[in-house]
Amino acid sequence: MYLVDLMFFLGVVAVTTLSARAAARMVRPVPARSMGHAIRALIDWAGMFVIFFGANAVLGAALILLVRGITPNFIPVYTLDNIHLLVLSAVQAFVFQKWWKGE
Numbered sequence: 001m002y003l004v005d006l007m008f009f010l011g012v013v014a015v016t017t018l019s020a021r022a023a024a025r026m027v028r029p030v031p032a033r034s035m036g037h038a039i040r041a042l043i044d045w046a047g048m049f050v051i052f053f054g055a056n057a058v059l060g061a062a063l064i065l066l067v068r069g070i071t072p073n074f075i076p077v078y079t080l081d082n083i084h085l086l087v088l089s090a091v092q093a094f095v096f097q098k099w100w101k102g103e
Contacts, residue, residue: 041097048093056089 024030060080067075 045093045097048097049090052092052096053086053089056085056092060085 021035057080061077064075064077064079067073
């Protein structure tokens with residue numbers, strides 16, 4: 001990704017984030033410290049996402065190699081190079097985080 005593209009997308013995200021925050025504050029006053037809490041929750045989720053994504057990728061690769069070893073079928077490892085694994089790992093991390101925190 002080019003630096004200009006990254007700066008453009010960061011700018012778009014920053015504008016929508018600030019707009020959403022301003023709109024939310026008009027509807028319901030939110031304490032300033034809640035933004036810090038939200039950022040900590042995001043970092044917590046990101047850590048869980050990396051762990052789940054790594055575990056899912058390793059387990060998937062192991063299962064593919066196992067199937068290759070015990071059957072005549074060939075399954076390419078690049079089968080794991082799929083958006084579904086990424087999205088499902090993100091959902092898995094989100095659900096696990098909510099369950100773990102008791103929310």
